[in-house]
Amino acid sequence: MSSKKESKKTILAVFDDPDNTLAGAKALMGKGIKIREIYSPFPIHGIDHVLGIKPTRVSTIAFFYGATGTFLALLMIWYMNIEDWAMDIGGKPSFSLAQNLPAYIPITFELTVLIAAHLMNFTFLFTSRLFPGLNNMNPDPRSTDDKFVMEIVLDDNKKMSGDDIKSALQETKVVEVNDSHLLYKD
Amino acid sequence: MNYTFGGKTKILTIVLAVIGLAAIIYGAVATPERLLPNLLLNAFIFTAISIGGTVFIAVHYAGQGGWYSAVKRVPEAFASFLPIGMFLLLGLVVFDMFSTSETFKIWEWMDPEFQKTDRVYLNSGKKTWLNNGFFIGRVIGYIAIWWGFSYMLRKWSRQEDIIGGLGNHRKSMIASSIFLVLFGVTSSTAAWDFLMSIDAHWFSTMFGWYTFAGMFVSGLCMVTLITLHLKRQGLMPWVNENHIHDLTKLIFAFSIFWTYVWFGQYMLIWYVNLPEEINYFLERFSTNYRFVTLTALVLNFVFPLIFLMGRKSKRRYGYVTFAACIILFGHYLDWFQVIMPGTIKDKWSIGFTELGMFAGFLGLFLFVVLNSLSKHALVPKNHPFLNEAKQHHI
Secondary structure (H helix, E strand, O other): OOOOOHHHHEEEEEEOOHHHHHHHHHHHHHOOOOOOEEEOOOOOOOHHHHHOOOOOOHHHHHHHHHHHHHHHHHHHHHHHHHHHOOOOEOOEOOOOOOOOHHHHHHHHHHHHHHHHHHHHHHHHHHHOOOOOOOOOOOOOHHHHOOOEEEEEEHHHOOOOOHHHHHHHHHOOOOOEEEEHHHHOOO | OOOOOOHHHHHHHHHHHHHHHHHHHHHHHHOHHHHHHHHHHHHHHHHHHHHHHHHHHHHHHHOOOOHHHHOOHHHHHHOOOHHHHHHHHHHHHHHHHHOOOOOOOOOHHHOHHHHHHOHHHHHOOHHHHOOHHHHHHHHHHHHHHHHHHHHHHHHHHHHHHHHOOOHHHHHHHHHHHHHHHHHHHHHHHHHHHHHHHHOOOOOOOOHHHHHHHHHHHHHHHHHHHHHHHHHHOOOOOOOOHHHHHHHHHHHHHHHHHHHHHHHHHHHHHHHHOOHHHHHHHHHHHOOOOHHHHHHHHHHHHHHHHHHOOOOHHHOOHHHHHHHHHHHHHHHHHHHHHHHHHHHOHHHOOOOHHHHHHHHHHHHHHHHHHHHHHHOOOOOOOOOOOHHHHHOOOO
8 A cells, every 4th residue: 555655646536426437447547557546435346357456266265164164064063963972863863974964954054154254254354454453544535435536656657657647537537636645745 | 129930940949849749649648647747747847937937027127127128028928838838737737627537647635535535635624725616716816816917017018118108117016016925925825736735645834935946947047048049149239148147146046045945845854754744755765766856956956056156157158058958957857756756656757758748848838939029129128227237247
């Protein structure tokens, strides 16, 4: 994220409509302007595709979390109901995990979901570097309400001057173009 | 842009229908005891597919869905098969009530002797629900509700093309909401009547939902298959992989829902192990039906779970066509193992009678539906959400 020293060289383009933001981002990316980040009150559909963000891999890891949950659930049930204290399930005293499996499916399912969901949450927070007490990284507080803020860092676009970028921005349906030091004075 | 029904497709559906007719004649002569159960099976499956299409439309009307309007003419056309399937079911019911022959019999409780002597039937309250007059009345009620709403939704949608405005949309929304409530009840009771009452002593409270899930999945598979057929003809350019993705998502979700209900029914009965309930599963797991039952479970659960989970697999037309065919066949097998153990017991087999009749009904269904599709525009041009559907992107 941009530190306050860097923020002087940042252009903040403010949009007031998600579709215009998406179209604007598409137009800028088409001209080879790199966008660092877009701050939005809600997820804009398709924006990750436009910004060229790689698809998340959390679904792959979720499978392994789920498999862990299944294994732990079966291990727990096996120990409780078969090994340590053999249970007669529904009048079928077979004392075998495989033969009593239908009775264990609901618990196994719930624990699979529980463990996968919790570990996925923690993974998401970890990879997004979100933790309690974190400072606000949002350059313009209005992006939590009704504005969509596009952050373009000049260091990312060495081949273009700030004026080039601003004139490219004027061709989109932008509402305001701000230099970030106008908003956040050191 | 209109669909012209002709050429190879038309010939193919007619050939399939003729094969079906041959299979019926062959079945009546060579394997008479297998004829009626198979008629019931196929009539029920294709009625279920047709009504599944109407449920698809009604759900989206009631929920103010947008994207479905791109493909909504396809399930609308299913309504034209509905009377054929439903009157065939009514015919089977009436025939069965007056049939005295041992060979041509589906529902054992319709036997006058059974109604006079069976103690479970007389003493458990089943008599109030399962009696000839009420049964026929209910089937007529299903026809009135299912066909009536399907017909009206289709009619208003076509009117909307001509006069525009929001009036027809609003009417359809109200009608859809009423239909969904009525269908929630009648889909359950229809499942009890046509399928569950074959084993007159057996009962399961999950059966209605189990059958509904199968109905909806089969209907969705057919919507997807016909939409992809139209796309292959170069029609419906506004339908793209996003719409197919959503359709396949629904197929996937309701396949899982089907499994959930299947397992809910199985586990409770297995666990409690009551003689009058467990009999149903003993007939299916301890006999040679076991193979059919397990294959249906694999095709309807394991197959979609593995093959339809990924995003890319839901967006490839060839892949989706293959998967929808497999799942449709899976539900054929599922309903096969629902109907056959109670009717023809161990004399079952899957031969020319079964496959030929399935092909025949498929041909008839496709002939009627595609013929109806060709008569009207494929785009509901005045649908208020059409623009949203065209821009649909996921």
